[in-house]
Amino acid sequence: MNTADKVLFLLKTRGPQTAQKLAELLELTSMGARRQLESAQEKGLAGFEDVADKVGRPSRRWHLTEAGHARFPDRHADLTLQMISQVRALFGEVGLDKLIAAREKESEAAYADALAAADALAGRVRALAQARDAEGYMAESEEQPDGSHLLIENHCPICAAATSCQGFCRSELQVFQRVLGEGCEVERAEHLLSGARRCVYVIRPVR
Incomplete structure (x- = not known):
């Protein structure tokens, strides 16, 4: 570089x-x-x-x-938008929900494998950040003084798809909660689609 x-x-x-x-x-x-x-x-x-x-x-x-x-482009944005449009036209919102659910299931399985060797919450968040980074999200994790953790995503390689269908974002938040486990709460604190420059998730241990 x-x-x-x-x-x-x-x-x-x-x-x-x-x-x-x-x-x-x-x-x-x-x-x-x-x-x-x-x-x-x-x-x-x-x-x-x-x-x-x-x-x-x-x-x-x-x-x-x-x-x-734009120097950090969305991944196959035009093709993705065409596919979303075609699924909507052919199968309606119900079909699109099924597509999101299938992607959600696949992602959850991949993240579960990535987090399998991590026991403590810090290790799980770090492993999740590494998995997301490999997918193009320019992700990193930070541990906070109060014991919470931040999952920071500086880029969204599926931003065009998420803008067209925000169910993709809703799905990701739910997946993060499930793979990180019941011992924590996941909250989105910053959202690129809401005008922020990045997406940030706060992961707090459940006391």
């Missing part, structure tokens, strides 16, 4: 960043980071917003544009 791609990757996975912060993460000079960001801006891949800090002058935060996000 070249430096330009690393800049886009960091803006995708970490959200808006200053040039100074990107310079630290990439081990560049501040000038070098600004040149990369300005180059991305010229290509229409990045933009910025000046945010007022409590002290001193505003801080310039760089972010991906719509074209920048």
